[in-house]
Amino acid sequence: MGFLKKIAYWIDDRTGISEVVKPLAKHLVPPGAKWNYVFGSATLFCFILQVVTGVGLSLLYQPSSADAYHSLDYITNQVFLGNVLRGIHYFGASGMILFVGIHMVRVYITAAYKYPREMNWITGIILLFLTIAMGFTGQLLRWDSNGVWSSVVAAEQLGRIPLIGTYLVQILLGGSAIGEHTLNRFFSFHVFLFPALMFMLIGLHLFLVFKNGISEPPKAGRLVDPRTYRKWYRDMLNKEGVPFWPNAAWRDALFGSVVVICIVGLAIIFGAPALTQAPDPSIIKTTPTPDWYMIPIFALFALMPPKIESYIIVIGPVLTIFGLLALPFISNKGERSPIRRPWAVFGTLCFIVFVGTLLYIGLKAPWSPNFDTKPIYEQVKATNPQMKDGMVLFYKKGCQYCHKIQGNGGENGPDLTLIGRTWSADQLNVQMINGGKNMPAYGSILSNKELGQIVAFLKAQK
Ligand code: HEC
Known part of the structure; x- marks a missing residue:
């Protein structure tokens, strides 16, 4: 000793x-900072867990489109505790998103963003978006059909932004379609750029928490006045403040430890989400469910009426970000108690219900491709070999996941059973090569011969 x-x-x-x-x-911190104050530190615990497990994963992960999938497969199935490591990283990400959300709701409901903590709020908002960006980029690194598919959808949404859409897609994907460059780019974002920004901002966020002090639990009728607040806060601390450690921090330490134990437990019991198969851009086979925290965003875009979608995609995020950043400037003084701010509470409840509904709809969405569809070439007799090949391609290249044909298939796109009656071969070719609003472009995926075979198949359906 x-x-x-x-x-x-x-x-x-x-x-x-x-x-x-x-x-x-x-x-010294204000007395009465109880259990509802632990979510910020719980987020931090998750972040640290992500850094540790992320470094572990990066030791074995190969960020190239040829090897990424196999390196993850190797980590999952060969490496000692590899599956648990991936599992912790996955559940840690879920935990981080969850606690960031709860933390933000707590701060909003108790108006802790008011004077002098405006910058705490602003750094927090930037951290929120960085956290979501980490989830989004991380998903693609799996480089299985799920991750790739989700990014295709996102790129499609982005591409619809008027004027700058195509450039944004170029920046995001490193080209006009998902490929080698996309993976490299997402890897750099996920492993270097975003974490570096997050380290800086978390440092600043914590420094501000320390500098401005933890917000005291609100009391109805006790107003925040920027002219007197700091002095009042100092006097209050001197009179009734308690030392951060251990009086307040033990809750953070206990809750954070429980969170970490739960995440590790979940990872041991359930392991990492199974890899769907290696991506082949022309075959989109597995259920393309993005990770759960992305589903509300995808559902929102999927459900928007196409007419207004292009505008909302531009205006929506700008307004959201701007509104969130502007909040502490719109109201930085006055009442903090949720009892006196019923609209804030009501609005928060509506928002939670809204996101929850989107998540629910997204999980059972009819607009997502149907991957249980059965190939029809087993029942339907082909009249000539070309048509037969087209029928197989129609299934194998994923058309049928989105299109019904003779009663089989998904409902993402229109039923194509009778398309051959009205569409010429040229029209069909153009549609396949260029894709459409919610249909991938097959121009670089199908050869001319294959295009011809599918056209022959569709034209034969009379
Ligand atoms: C991800 C889902 C998806 C996949 C996969 C897909 N499509 Fe589509 N397709 C759509 C959607 C949605 C439309 C509706 C129009 C649009 O978005 O441009 C469409 C439109 C069409 C149309 C025009 C039909 C009309 O009435 O407007 C044709 C023809 C077509 N697809 C053929 C194909 C073929 C052939 C394949 C396979 C090589 C394929 N699609 C793969 C989603 C898909």
């Missing part, structure tokens, strides 16, 4: 670590 103490003394003497840690641990 004496020896360890000496080492500790030596380190402290040479670095002065305790001069930093002690004031942090002992600084």
Whole structure:
């Protein structure tokens, strides 16, 4: 023991670590900061878990379209505890999104963003979007059909933005379609750019929490007045403040530990989400469910009437981001208690119900391709070999996941049973090569011969 103490003394003497840690641990916080204050630190616990497991995964992951899928397959099935490692990273991401959301709702409901904590809120909003961006880019790194499909959908939405849409897609995907460059790009974003930004912003966020103090639990009728608040807060702390450690921080430590244990437990029991098969851009086979936290966003875009969609895709996110950032400037003083701010509470409830509904709809969406569809070439007799090949391609290249044909298939696109009556071969070719609003372009995927075979098949359906 004496020896360890000496080492500790030596380190402290040479670095002065305790001069930093002690004031942090002992600084006074308002009394009554109870369990609803633990969600911010729970998010931080998840973030640290993500960094640790992320570094672990990056040791074995190969960010190239030729090897990515197999390297993950290797991590999952060969590496000792590899599946658990992936599982922790997956459930950790879910936890982080969940707690970021709850933390934000808590801050909003108790109006903790008001003076002097406007910058806490603004850095928090940027962190929220970075967290979502991490989820989105991480999903593609799996490089299975699920991840790739989800990114195709997102790129499609982005591409519809007037004027700059195509450029944005280029920037996001590193080209006009998903490929090698996309994976490299997402890997860089996910592993270098976004985490670096997050480290900086989390540092700033925590510094601000320390500098401005934890918001005191609101009391109805006690108004925030920027002219007197800081003095009032200092006096209140001097009178009734309690040291952060252990009086307040033990809850953070306990809750954070429980969160970490739960995440590890879930990872051990359920493991990582199974990889769907390796992506082949022409075959979109598995249920293209994006990870659950992305589903509301996808559902929202899928359900919007196409006429207004192009506008909403541009205006919606801009308004949302702008509104969230503007909030503490619109109202930074006055009442903080949720009892006196019923509209804020009501609005939050509506928002939660709205997102929940989107998630529910998204999970059972009829607009998502139907992957249980049975090939029809087993029952239907082909009249000539070309048509036969077209029928097989129609199934194998994924057309049938979105299009019904003779009663089989998905409902994402129109029923094609009778299309041959009204559409010429040229029209059909153009549609396949260029794709459509919600249909991938097959120009670079199908050869001329294959296009001809599918056309022959569709024309034969009279
Ligand atoms: C991801 C789902 C999806 C896949 C896969 C898909 N399509 Fe489509 N397709 C659609 C949608 C949605 C439309 C509706 C119009 C649009 O979005 O341009 C459509 C439109 C069409 C049309 C025009 C029909 C009309 O009445 O407007 C044809 C023909 C067509 N697809 C053929 C194909 C063929 C052939 C394949 C396979 C090579 C295929 N599609 C794959 C979703 C899909």
